[in-house]
Every structure is written in structure tokens, then in C-alpha cells.
Amino acid sequence: MKKSVLSDRLIVKAYVDETDIGRVKIGQKALIGLDAYPDIRGKGVVEHIYYESHLQNNVNIYYVDVIPERVPNVFRSGMSANIKIIVQEKKGTLLLPVAAVQSRKGNMVVRQKRDDSEQGSHYVKVQTGLQDEHNIEILNGLSDNSVVLIPDTSFVLPKNYGGSNPFMPQQRRSKP
Numbered sequence: 001m002k003k004s005v006l007s008d009r010l011i012v013k014a015y016v017d018e019t020d021i022g023r024v025k026i027g028q029k030a031l032i033g034l035d036a037y038p039d040i041r042g043k044g045v046v047e048h049i050y051y052e053s054h055l056q057n058n059v060n061i062y063y064v065d066v067i068p069e070r071v072p073n074v075f076r077s078g079m080s081a082n083i084k085i086i087v088q089e090k091k092g093t094l095l096l097p098v099a100a101v102q103s104r105k106g107n108m109v110v111r112q113k114r115d116d117s118e119q120g121s122h123y124v125k126v127q128t129g130l131q132d133e134h135n136i137e138i139l140n141g142l143s144d145n146s147v148v149l150i151p152d153t154s155f156v157l158p159k160n161y162g163g164s165n166p167f168m169p170q171q172r173r174s175k176p
Helices: none
Strands: 012-017 029-034 041-056 059-068 081-085 094-097 101-104 107-113 121-125 127-131 135-140
Touching: 012 041, 012 081, 029 059, 059 081
Parallel strands: none
Antiparallel strands: 012 059, 029 041, 029 081, 041 059, 094 135, 101 107, 107 121, 127 135
8 A cells, every 4th residue: 555645734944054043033934935936925934943953065054944824836845945034124214225334433334415505425424223135224323315325336447467468459579
């Protein structure tokens, strides 16, 4: 007789780095995205945090079980997923891109455009709060209508390092 197992529950197993596992708690909300279906997102909840670590690429990781609130019909066992565990959540906060905030002489500052009557910009000391890989919360120092200047680091000319480019056309040297 062949025995089969049927499960009515999908469990998403997340890998959490040892530097982040201390902030993960049972019951936290999570966002689930599948590599195969990037437009489909789901919500979930952290159900279990494993005690054993596993070495992966010279980093200790911990398995965390996330249970989806609703399982879309495209979810399949074995699919690769991206999980974002929501450690802390605030509503109505002032956010800036992380690149807008700089550390100068021990203070966090942003470069703010001067008022319409004045030209140029100046640095303003700010107090920061929560941060993720893209945004940082501004607790104090700016208002909703402040204009902040962000440095453009998308293109930087290479510095002359004293070498030569073998693919650059060269002037012909005359033979003596």
C-alpha cells in the first residue's frame, strides 16, 4: 500500500543571517515574494525560529519558518522566495534616501537648499531613527516641505592613475 501525505499548510523557510537573528521574533509580520512571480506579493507571520545554525558561504544562518496568511495558487513547494521580516513599523514618518544623510564631525547632517530668497545650500543637523537598506527616518531637524540635496554618485570620472590605455590611439613615433 502506498502512503501519501497531504498538507494544507505551506511553510516558507527563510534563511536569516546571524547578525539579524536577534531582531527576529515569533509573531512578526513578513512580506513574501517569489522569484518566479515578482509581481505577486504575500503577507506572512514568523512562526518558528530554529535554534541550530548552519554555515553557508562562511556565514552562520538560522532557519525561520514564515506562514503565509493566504497562499496564492502559483506558490509551489521548492520555489525560491525573498522574505522581508518587518522588525519595527511606524506610520507617518519623514523618510529620506540613505544617501542623503552624511556623518560630519560626529553629527548626522543633510545638505538642504536655502530659502527662495537665498542661493546655494547649507548643512543641517538632523536626528535619525529607523533605517533599512534604502531609507532612513528623520526624527528632528527637517520639515515635510524641506528641500534636501542628494549627491549624484551614479557617474564618476576615473582619476588619472598615471597608466596608459592600450586601446587608446597613440601618436606614431618617428624612428631616428
